[in-house]
Amino acid sequence: MSEALQAVGRTRGMGELIDVEGKVTEIAPFGRTLAELAHERPEIVGLTADMGRYSDILPFRDAHPNRFFNVGMAEQNLIMIAAGMSKAGKIAYCTTYSVFITRRAYDFVSIACAHSMANVKIFAGMPGLVNGYGATHQATEDINMMRGIADLTIIDPCDATELKQVVRAVADIPGTVYVRSLRGKVPVELGSDYQFEVGKAxxxxxxxxxxxxxxxxxxxxxxxxxxxxxxxxxxxxxxxxxxxxxxxxxxxxxxxxxxxxxxxxxxxxxxxxxxxxxxxxxxxxxxxxxxxxxxxxxxxxxxxxxxxxxxxxxxxxxxxxxxxxxxx
The missing domain is CATH 3.40.50.920 (Rossmann fold)
Structure with missing residues (x-):
């Protein structure tokens, strides 16, 4: 089945954006792009805190099973393991819900990662009102929180086109990066000529x-x-x-x-x-x-x-x- 398809009325998976008639979407652009990039970059590893399905990292797991690590529902462990792997020369891509990263592992992101310029790339899923599960699962203040961490890059992609470019770009951004990720069938909104540049509106x-x-x-x-x-x-x-x-x-x-x-x-x-x-x-x-x-x-x-x-x-x-x- 093609990755690009017309969005139609249906029951959405957890954290997928609203369907809009006529919008073209791509399936799991984060995980698919990461799997492709990992073929080129053997130092890349992927980690999740028991949210593989709902973070779209499973295409990476399937393509590179020996480089995939599920640490269980333990976000602090997720960040510390990723920081440790970065010290061993790895580029660690981490995935879970944005609310769990920011509220449960904030100090670990700040000190173990950003303070140490660890090569950790956090793809935080379902920010804001994309998540319909109430205050326990809605990261509506995550930008405010993460802005307070020095030496941390924060990216909020628009669509599938930009998200795929961000997946590749963050591998070469020094230090720790926090990305508000999009999942499921992600709309294609930006033109083929669009080019993401870190720090550029x-x-x-x-x-x-x-x-x-x-x-x-x-x-x-x-x-x-x-x-x-x-x-x-x-x-x-x-x-x-x-x-x-x-x-x-x-x-x-x-x-x-x-x-x-x-x-x-x-x-x-x-x-x-x-x-x-x-x-x-x-x-x-x-x-x-x-x-x-x-x-x-x-x-x-x-x-x-x-x-x-x-x-x-x-x-x-x-x-x-x-x-x-x-x-x-």
């Missing part, structure tokens, strides 16, 4: 009326909303900030200066994430403009489908449309 839609600054899969939603808003006479541009740390302040400020009003969108709380970074950058540069935040409130969130949760907490496409067209 990129315009993925030009426009003249409103500037949208976004990250993760919310960048694709921002572009969909901008396309729809064009039919109502409002032309919005979208800047995709794939790397949260290091933050591309120069490009963000240059983009923001082009517009009378701005929108910042993220699958994360509006405190401590992309919105905070943008507001800080604007303030420090003396730029004061109307700005709407599309993101999650500073609260815990209930269980439910992604569609239900996003509509309730106002990060869905209709809310995007109101923000672009009506400025509210």
């Amino acid at each position: 990129k315009v993925i839609r030009e426009g003249r009326d409103v500037g949208v600054i976004s990250t993760g899969y919310m960048s694709a939603r921002a572009r969909d909303a901008a396309d729809a808003a064009a039919g109502q006479g409002v032309d919005a541009a979208v800047l995709h900030v794939s790397t949260i740390k290091p933050f591309d302040k120069e490009t963000v400020l240059s983009f923001a200066q082009r517009f009378d009003r701005l929108i910042v969108a993220e699958n994360h709380k509006t405190t401590g994430g992309l919105a905070t970074l943008v507001v800080e950058a604007l303030y420090e540069a003396g730029i004061m403009k109307p700005l709407i935040k599309i993101g999650l409130a500073d609260s815990f969130f209930e269980c439910g489908s992604q569609e239900y949760l996003e509509a309730k907490y106002q990060v869905d496409l209709p809310h995007f449309m109101r923000a672009i067209v009506e400025g509210r």
